[in-house]
Amino acid sequence: MVDEVLLEIKxxxxxxxxxxxxxxxxxxxxxxxxxxxxxxxxGETGCGKSVTASAILNLVRNPGKIEEGEILFRGRDILSMNxxxxxxxxxxxxxxxxxxxxVAALNPVVKNGDQIAExxxxxxKMSKVRAKKRAxxxxxxxxxxxxEKVASQYPHQISGGMAQRVMIAMMLxxxxxxxxxxxxxxALDVSIQAQVLRLLKGLIEKRKASVLLITHDLSVVxxxxxxxxxxxxGDVVEVGEVNQIINDPKHPYTRGLxxxxxxxxxxxxxxxxxxxxxxxxxxxxxxxxxxCDHARKVCKEKKPKTVEMERDHTVTCFLYx
Amino acid sequence: MNKEKRKEEKVDELIRLKDIKKYFPxxxxxxxxxxxxxxxxxxxxxxxxxxxxxxxxxxxxxxxMLRLIDPTxxxxxxxxxxxxxxxxxxxxxxxxxxVFQDPYSSLHPRKKIKDIIGSGLKTHxxxxxxxxxxxxVEEFLDLIGMGKxxxxxxxxxxSGGQRQRVAIAxxxxxxxxxxxxxxxxxxxxxxxxxxILNLLKRLREELDLTYLFITHDLSLAxxxxEKIGxxxxxxxxxxxxxxxxxxxxxxxxxxxxxxxxxxxxxxxxTKEIILKGEIPSPIDPxxxxxxxxRCIEKVGRICEKDPPRLRDAGNGHFVAxxxxx
Numbered sequence: 001m002v003d004e005v006l007l008e009i010k011x012x013x014x015x016x017x018x019x020x021x022x023x024x025x026x027x028x029x030x031x032x033x034x035x036x037x038x039x040x041x042x043g044e045t046g047c048g049k050s051v052t053a054s055a056i057l058n059l060v061r062n063p064g065k066i067e068e069g070e071i072l073f074r075g076r077d078i079l080s081m082n083x084x085x086x087x088x089x090x091x092x093x094x095x096x097x098x099x100x101x102x103v104a105a106l107n108p109v110v111k112n113g114d115q116i117a118e119x120x121x122x123x124x125k126m127s128k129v130r131a132k133k134r135a136x137x138x139x140x141x142x143x144x145x146x147x148e149k150v151a152s153q154y155p156h157q158i159s160g161g162m163a164q165r166v167m168i169a170m171m172l173x174x175x176x177x178x179x180x181x182x183x184x185x186x187a188l189d190v191s192i193q194a195q196v197l198r199l200l201k202g203l204i205e206k207r208k209a210s211v212l213l214i215t216h217d218l219s220v221v222x223x224x225x226x227x228x229x230x231x232x233x234g235d236v237v238e239v240g241e242v243n244q245i246i247n248d249p250k251h252p253y254t255r256g257l258x259x260x261x262x263x264x265x266x267x268x269x270x271x272x273x274x275x276x277x278x279x280x281x282x283x284x285x286x287x288x289x290x291x292c293d294h295a296r297k298v299c300k301e302k303k304p305k306t307v308e309m310e311r312d313h314t315v316t317c318f319l320y321x
Numbered sequence: 322m323n324k325e326k327r328k329e330e331k332v333d334e335l336i337r338l339k340d341i342k343k344y345f346p347x348x349x350x351x352x353x354x355x356x357x358x359x360x361x362x363x364x365x366x367x368x369x370x371x372x373x374x375x376x377x378x379x380x381x382x383x384x385x386m387l388r389l390i391d392p393t394x395x396x397x398x399x400x401x402x403x404x405x406x407x408x409x410x411x412x413x414x415x416x417x418x419x420v421f422q423d424p425y426s427s428l429h430p431r432k433k434i435k436d437i438i439g440s441g442l443k444t445h446x447x448x449x450x451x452x453x454x455x456x457x458v459e460e461f462l463d464l465i466g467m468g469k470x471x472x473x474x475x476x477x478x479x480s481g482g483q484r485q486r487v488a489i490a491x492x493x494x495x496x497x498x499x500x501x502x503x504x505x506x507x508x509x510x511x512x513x514x515x516x517i518l519n520l521l522k523r524l525r526e527e528l529d530l531t532y533l534f535i536t537h538d539l540s541l542a543x544x545x546x547e548k549i550g551x552x553x554x555x556x557x558x559x560x561x562x563x564x565x566x567x568x569x570x571x572x573x574x575x576x577x578x579x580x581x582x583x584x585x586x587x588x589x590x591t592k593e594i595i596l597k598g599e600i601p602s603p604i605d606p607x608x609x610x611x612x613x614x615r616c617i618e619k620v621g622r623i624c625e626k627d628p629p630r631l632r633d634a635g636n637g638h639f640v641a642x643x644x645x646x
Contacts (some may be wrong), residue, residue, distance in 0.1 A: 044510035045481075159599050189374035189537065191596045194581035198595065216510065219504065219540075219583035223590070245584060260515045262540035263585040264567070269544060271515035275480045 005263045006210050007033040007056065007178060012069035014051055014060060021280040023152055025051050025064070027287065030306065033178065033210055034192065038201065040213045040221035040242070042257075043231035050229075053180050055079075056212075057091050073178075095125060096171035100183040102163035106155040113139070113151025116170045123174050139168040142199055161192035165199070172203060182214045197224050218261050222246050223268035225313070230254045233277055233287040240313035250315040253290045286318065294319055334401070335499055335531050336386060337362040343381055347604055354603050355381045356392070357555040360631070363499075363548075368525065368532045370563065372539055372578075375553040376600055379535045383501040386533060387417045399499075415445050415576035417494035422486035422504040428476040435472045438462070438490045445495060461490040464527075465520060482513035486520070493524060501533045506541070514557030518545050539582050545566050551575045554611045555603055557631060562639035571640040573618040610643065620644055 014026035026048045034040045041049045071078045099105040116135035120126045139147035142165040185193035229239045238251040249255045254270040274291040289299040306316045339393045341359045344352035361370045371379045384390040421427040439454045448454045465486040506514040511635045550560035559572040570576045577594040595613045613624040633639045
């Protein structure tokens, strides 16, 4: 694989201005997504993984504000483009996104086939007849049985797994080079999850696009991704190839997470003590220090630097500085 | 001697379901067949896992066991007594408790933790006065690993994990015998989940409890149950000892389900059996074996015609499939 960087997030800082105070949601995130890779961004509720994803499409809205940082897509900063340019070139074209609740993401009063056709009409400037035909082809591509029937149905008439496939078909119609999938299978049963993930992987490999998979499930990452970034409380704490991270995690949080995930070889699970901090008043220094077994004085005072452990494996922790 | 042994087994049994059916009325004189003939039993001090995908009827079955929902037909026995149609006495209610899935909606938002945990004590006249109530609640807060400072707090001041601990304390403070855990950690983060499950496991030992652990997560069921039942579309497909089911799944549905559970450790991955299509509608379920429309191990017409019965395949491992005679 050529290590060509497709998307680079540099020092991203996002705050939310709420009545409770300023929520320091993203605390200087750096990430690189390479061409053609399946990148997993994993973390627990409130760690900022979804906000990071919406920042890529410049979709962070009030009360959220992107304070600092760059999001370089093919070398150009998305955050400094104007709204028209993003709409014409990036959003729904070069970069597309599928969401956790597919039924909610689809327009309830437009038939499935017409929704896909609409995307084709605006993006590809196809004729109506061509677009309708193409929509059915796309539904066939995502393994929908009886694509004609599904095309003529409304979103509420199909199951969640089916709706997620309709979303994928719609996103693929734009032939994106980056697909962001925000917890695409969290609302689905395991047997349907397996179908959807398999499908996504196959389609992406065929088209040589990249995927940013956002999930809370480390086992899903282990099964599908090439590389993974682990987020905690607005920080990316560790990035590396999936095998490195699963077999030889470096950051205490990653280690804790792996100990807490069920696996056949385990006799019991070990949780991480304490709770996720309130990001209105995040811990000083390393944000994980109140829950960390290795916390020292310096962890409470300074933010750790990101260190490269081996090729493509970085960790942000004082243990390795 | 044989008779004696059987008698002993009877004593050990806490709850038994016989051919339970629950049909919910649907439009046009149709019915949603949520549970369609399930028989099983749970022994004292056991943890029985009930696994299956959404719509398999596992939650409904849990509620039927507690008679929170009355079955359409079938018999529920509690310690050998038929409780299917009796008036639920307060004392029996107290013995059978439940912990719900979502601790964000199962706790009264305007009540203090003390009152949430303690209200059952008042209902069942287990305490004489407020002082005793507070004392008892404090004892249980300690048991679930939370400090006294939470007594006068409200649910919104607690994290998800803490809320679920409160829900557990509320169920256990009444000194129950049987607790239904309905997906107790599925709305929590993994780092918190382990703590809750380990707590439940410890409390079972300390308080001599029997659990029905309803979950869609088979890898959790493997770690935290002794026996497991796999449901599909309102029927029990397979049940037996947890380790036996994981080592040697017999039903094609169980095999498929186990093969697609995402696994952290690559060495555990087997060839994935991707099931075709989706779960059929419980309003008009397939004839014969309900799984036949998606099964890759069909043996013939018999699968479409005759519903298979649960058979003992040895060592208390039961499976409902025509492959096994």
